[in-house]
Amino acid sequence: xxxxxxxxxxxxxxxxxxxxxxxxxxxxxxxxxxxxxxxxxxxxxxxxxxxxxxxxxxxxxxxxxxxxxxxxxxxxxxxxxxxxxxxxxxxxxxxxxxxxxxxxxxxxxxxxxxxxxxxxxxxxxxxxxxxxxxxxxxxxxxxxxxxxxxxxxxxxxxxxxxxxxxxxxxxxxxxxx
Numbered sequence: 001x002x003x004x005x006x007x008x009x010x011x012x013x014x015x016x017x018x019x020x021x022x023x024x025x026x027x028x029x030x031x032x033x034x035x036x037x038x039x040x041x042x043x044x045x046x047x048x049x050x051x052x053x054x055x056x057x058x059x060x061x062x063x064x065x066x067x068x069x070x071x072x073x074x075x076x077x078x079x080x081x082x083x084x085x086x087x088x089x090x091x092x093x094x095x096x097x098x099x100x101x102x103x104x105x106x107x108x109x110x111x112x113x114x115x116x117x118x119x120x121x122x123x124x125x126x127x128x129x130x131x132x133x134x135x136x137x138x139x140x141x142x143x144x145x146x147x148x149x150x151x152x153x154x155x156x157x158x159x160x161x162x163x164x165x166x167x168x169x170x171x172x173x174x175x176x177x
Contacts, residue, residue: 021093024092024094025094025097026082026091027088027089027092028088031138032073032074034134034138035138036073037056037059037073037130038134038138040056041053045124045131050120053111053112053115053127054109057111060105061109063098064105068094096143097145097146099145100143100144100148103148107126107129107130110126111130114126133145
């Protein structure tokens with residue numbers, strides 16, 4: 001059964017609907033977050049400014065723990081940019097991007113620890129892995145962490161619905177059991 005969702009652009013997409021799982025989020029929101037993350041990490045690498053890495057780990061960690069309302073980059077999109085944009089053409093389940101954010105947070109914490117211990121080469125490798133994967137998600141829409149989340153859910157737990165929810169009248173694919 002296809003699930004279609006009409007989203008009011010001004011609706012708070014961070015709140016869960018009772019019994020339906022988490023409310024879908026504007027699909028542009030994770031891309032915005034990933035784009036900012038990519039830019040900050042690449043600029044930090046070029047300028048050899050590793051101090052931005054723990055800051056981005058905190059930003060991602062807040063988003064992982066509290067959703068878009070906890071991540072200042074996402075909050076900027078929701079409060080400042082989204083009201084100026086047309087309504088989203090699609091929304092998505094927030095759980096896959098949140099899982100990807102958790103993985104990115106872990107890598108950035110590892111990177112920060114590597115820098116603190118004097119292993120800057122390892123620190124940059126970990127940070128650049130995050131930058132490359134976030135850049136890939138930003139430019140192509142392919143989110144490796146999101147795909148791993150979906151794979152895990154299909155393999156090890158009940159897959160509760162399509163991770164991408166159709167909004168423009170397109171039928172969402174049925175999840176495989």
